[in-house]
Amino acid sequence: MAGVDTALVARLRRAGCVFAEDEAALLLAEADDPDALEAMTARRVAGEPLEHVLGWAAFRGRRVAVTAGVFVPRxxxxxxxxxxxxxxxxxxxxxxxxxxxxxxxxxxxxxxxxxxxxxxxxxxxxxxxxxxxxxxxxxxxxxxxxxxxxxxxxxxxxxxxxxxxxxxxxxxxxxxxxxxxxxxxxxxxxxxxxxxxxxxxxxxxxxxxxxxxxxxxxxxxxxxxxxxxxxxxxxxxxxxxxxxxxxxxxxxxxxxxx
CATH class of the missing domain: 3.40.50.150 (Vaccinia Virus protein VP39)
Structure with missing residues (x-):
């Protein structure tokens, strides 16, 4: 899925996501279909770390696998x-x-x-x-x-x-x-x-x-x-x-x- 959804950005911003536009773009890029996007967004809005939702964290230009419950590299x-x-x-x-x-x-x-x-x-x-x-x-x-x-x-x-x-x-x-x-x-x-x-x-x-x-x-x-x-x-x-x-x-x- 491509393109930033303004409704998604607004939803993330209401949940307290400071970088809502960037997060929306990442969620859209990772979601395979609208149902997957909704499930991922719901997790993020509920307060789960973005990295856990995506399944990866960015560190020194590389994607690092990070599943739910695992420490996110700083x-x-x-x-x-x-x-x-x-x-x-x-x-x-x-x-x-x-x-x-x-x-x-x-x-x-x-x-x-x-x-x-x-x-x-x-x-x-x-x-x-x-x-x-x-x-x-x-x-x-x-x-x-x-x-x-x-x-x-x-x-x-x-x-x-x-x-x-x-x-x-x-x-x-x-x-x-x-x-x-x-x-x-x-x-x-x-x-x-x-x-x-x-x-x-x-x-x-x-x-x-x-x-x-x-x-x-x-x-x-x-x-x-x-x-x-x-x-x-x-x-x-x-x-x-x-x-x-x-x-x-x-x-x-x-x-x-x-």
Whole structure:
């Protein structure tokens, strides 16, 4: 179906969709027939994330499979990908923990030649999406953080990246309804101060990193000092970077070469 329907735009705008014209165009492009368009529109008007309705999210110029109930990749995670790409040389072993839809690891693999990519997530629905998203030859594992990884990766991971859940438990209630009602809590809830999962990843990273390998962790800007301390406590040299425009923060921990 083609052409923007003004009635559809008005309906989406009444539902609170800020970019109603753009959303209407996407719905029209994806719907096979009027019945499908009505079903998709009803889901969107009811508050379901547009990405869940479409079945995909746009990330770094690629379409990423995102089914209902799966965490939608955030554009601010582009900073994390940028830093991973800068560190990953051709042929690098890259691990994407808390991979969700697989968007971040897949983006790195698309921008660095011959990457050996592994991704892992605890959520079976996310794992299913990631297996559609990652390139051929990449492996997606189901399990809790490094428990899902093959043992032969230990000591040879060049870049370990993660956008773990980092919203404090008490802050979940203040999140937009699209997130708190339609994305899995396990992908949002970072514990009391939001850094529970990040600290776990920082602690496990040295066992998996190759000499001169690096771990890259996304967090909120106000968490940067505590996140950097967690990485340093794991025995890694730690730095933090913040992008004001994207409101993105990444902490990087390097394993010093022997």
């Amino acid at each position: 554009q601010r995670s582009g900073l994390l990908v940028d830093r991973a790409v800068a560190l990953a040389k051709p042929g690098a072993v890259v691990v994407d923990l808390c991979c969700g839809s697989g968007a971040l690891g897949a983006a790195v693999a698309a921008e660095v030649p011959d990457v050996e990519l592994h991704a892992a997530d605890l959520d079976p629905a996310a794992v299913a999406c990631a297996r559609h998203t990652v390139p051929p030859g990449a492996r997606v594992h189901h399990g809790d953080l490094d428990a899902a990884l093959p043992a032969d990766l230990r000591g040879r991971v060049d870049v370990l990246l993660a956008s773990p859940p980092y919203v404090p438990t008490a802050g979940l209630a203040t999140m937009p309804p699209e997130a708190r009602e339609h994305e899995p809590r396990v992908a949002l809830d970072g514990g009391d101060d939001g850094l529970g999962v990040l600290r776990r990843i920082a602690a496990l990273a040295p066992d998996w990193l190759a000499p001169a390998g690096a771990v890259l962790l996304e967090c909120a800007g106000h968490q940067a000092d505590a996140a950097r301390a967690a990485v340093a406590d794991a025995g890694l040299s730690a730095t933090a970077e913040h992008d004001d425009e994207a409101d993105a923060t990444v902490v990087v921990g390097h394993r010093e070469p022997r």
